[in-house]
Amino acid sequence: xxxxxxxxxxxxxxxxxxxxxxxxxxxxxxxxxxxxxxxxxxxxxxxxxxxxxxxxxxxxxxxxxxxxxxxxxxxxxxxxxxxxxxxxxxxxxxxxxxxxxxxxxxxxxxxxxxxxxxxxxxx
Numbered sequence: 001x002x003x004x005x006x007x008x009x010x011x012x013x014x015x016x017x018x019x020x021x022x023x024x025x026x027x028x029x030x031x032x033x034x035x036x037x038x039x040x041x042x043x044x045x046x047x048x049x050x051x052x053x054x055x056x057x058x059x060x061x062x063x064x065x066x067x068x069x070x071x072x073x074x075x076x077x078x079x080x081x082x083x084x085x086x087x088x089x090x091x092x093x094x095x096x097x098x099x100x101x102x103x104x105x106x107x108x109x110x111x112x113x114x115x116x117x118x119x120x121x122x123x
Contacts, residue, residue: 001024001028001029001031001105001106001107001108001121002030002031002032002033002065002096002099002100002103002106002107002108003021003024003025003030003031003032003036003062003108004036004096004107004108004109004110004111004114005035005036005039005040005043005092005096006109006110006111006123007021007108007109007110008021008032008036008040008054008058009040009043009110010110010123011025012040012054012057017110017123020123021108021123024108025061029063030061030062030063031062031063031064031065031103031105032058032062032063032064032065033064033065033067033095033096033099033100034064034065034066034067035067035092035095035096035099036058036096037055037064038092039092040054040055040058041055065099065103067095067099068102070102071095071098071099071102072095072098074098074101074102075091075094075095075098075099076094078094078097078098078101079091079093079094082094082113086113088113093111093113093114097114097117100119100120101118101119104119105119106119106120106121107120107121108121108123109121109122109123110122110123
């Protein structure tokens with residue numbers, strides 16, 4: 001399973017949904033898109049938190065997946081189509097979704113904007 005950035009935020013904030021993420025991290029082999037490292041860095045700086053702790057935790061609890069040419073092209077196509085349905089959809093969402101598709105992994109996310117994509121689990 002690949003964790004969307006929103007799932008990591010829930011985990012780090014210790015919410016009820018974060019407890020579900022914790023259970024998944026303990027039971028399943030989990031992955032994270034490289035893109036989520038950038039988003040968590042931004043999130044931690046926004047709230048004055050220690051970035052290294054979050055990045056270290058993500059790296060220890062999941063395997064970080066890089067973006068390659070196939071994923072980048074798939075993300076561009078996905079982003080083009082998703083923008084027709086939702087103007088707020090972003091390229092980083094497309095990169096994470098494309099990574100889950102390319103690796104044939106289920107995607108765990110809080111954001112219901114993902115809910116019509118294949119293999120998505122909404123928290």
